Amino acid sequence: xxxxxxxxxxxxxxxxxxxxxxxxxxxxxxxxxxxxxxxxxxxxxxxxxxxxxxxxxxxxxxxxxxxxxxxxxxxxxxxxxxxxxxxxxxxxxxxxxxxxxxxxxxxxxxxxxxxxxxxxxxxxxxxxxxxxxxxxxxxxxxxxxxxxxxxxxxxxxxxxxxxxxxxxxxxxxxxxxxxxxxxxxxxxxxxxxxxxxxxxxxxxxxxxxxxxxxxxxxxx
Numbered sequence: 526x527x528x529x530x531x532x533x534x535x536x537x538x539x540x541x542x543x544x545x546x547x548x549x550x551x552x553x554x555x556x557x558x559x560x561x562x563x564x565x566x567x568x569x570x571x572x573x574x575x576x577x578x579x580x581x582x583x584x585x586x587x588x589x590x591x592x593x594x595x596x597x598x599x600x601x602x603x604x605x606x607x608x609x610x611x612x613x614x615x616x617x618x619x620x621x622x623x624x625x626x627x628x629x630x631x632x633x634x635x636x637x638x639x640x641x642x643x644x645x646x647x648x649x650x651x652x653x654x655x656x657x658x659x660x661x662x663x664x665x666x667x668x669x670x671x672x673x674x675x676x677x678x679x680x681x682x683x684x685x686x687x688x689x690x691x692x693x694x695x696x697x698x699x700x701x702x703x704x705x706x707x708x709x710x711x712x713x714x715x716x717x718x719x720x721x722x723x724x725x726x727x728x729x730x731x732x733x734x735x736x737x738x739x740x741x742x743x744x745x
Contacts, residue, residue, distance in 0.1 A: 545569075545598040546608040560588045562598040569599065570609045576653040579606055607665050607672025610651075614673065617644045618680060630693035631744045634684065638707075638740055643733045646715055655716070667712045674712075678704045696744070703743060710739050 542550070545566035552563045568587055572579045581602055585592040599605040621640035628636050645651065655662045665671040681704035688694035696703050714736035 543598065543600040543604055543608055545600075545605070546612065548598075549612075560590045560594075564588060565595055565598045566605075566608065569605055570612065573606070573609050573654070574613075574650050576650050578657065579609070581605075603661060603665055604672060606654075606661075610665065611673050611676050613648075614641075614645060614677065615680065617641050622684070629691065630688055631741070634688060634694065634744055635737055635741055637684070638711075639733055639737050642711060642715065642736065646733060663716060667716065674708060678708050681707055694744075706743055707740050710743070711736050714739075 543562075543566070545562040548561065548563035549566040549570075565584060565588060568584055569579050572584070579602065581592055581595055581599075584599075585595045588595065599608070618637070618641045621637040621644075624640060625633055625636045666673050669675060678701070682700045685694065685696060685700040685704060689696060689700060714732040
């Protein structure tokens with residue numbers, strides 16, 4: 526993703542993490558050269574950011590370990606991809622939070638939403654992934670058990686709860702339900718249906734402002 530930062534400083538839910546992702550988060554200065562779980566995650570993330578297919582056999586060869594070892598560290602390939610996608614999305618989310626300290630309540634929530642989603646829809650590696658692995662990508666990104674949607678909902682709910690507890694935000698429903706609704710609306714605006722015509726083609730349309738208008742209604 527072209528606008529993505531490099532350091533791995535995340536606070537995702539540990540229960541959802543592979544050993545490789547957890548090790549990469551915990552290691553302040555991970556190395557690419559040693560054959561470790563952290564190195565496996567970093568190598569996979571680097572492949573993704575370069576627009577390359579995250580290939581488990583190539584990953585094993587790069588690290589000098591067996592494919593079975595890589596699977597033990599990262600889980601199956603779609604779980605690894607979910608961790609990579611989540612790590613990148615969460616970094617952008619945290620940056621968006623940090624960039625809007627002057628706002629509170631719905632204003633803050635919408636500014637974070639616009640920045641977070643705006644970066645994601647412009648990320649070329651995400652476009653490449655959706656184009657090359659349409660069905661797997663949509664499954665990972667938009668299904669309840671795909672590994673990205675559930676963590677995104679949890680992160681949003683946490684943010685909404687912060688604003689609610691500060692007294693700046695008064696949601697009309699519980700924050701978990703609200704966060705889920707916002708995520709589903711966002712998915713509907715960002716990811717087009719696959720167009721099958723010899724090869725699957727998916728485009729990611731930057732419908733950020735239109736989505737923000739609907740999200741504003743949900744948050745009001």
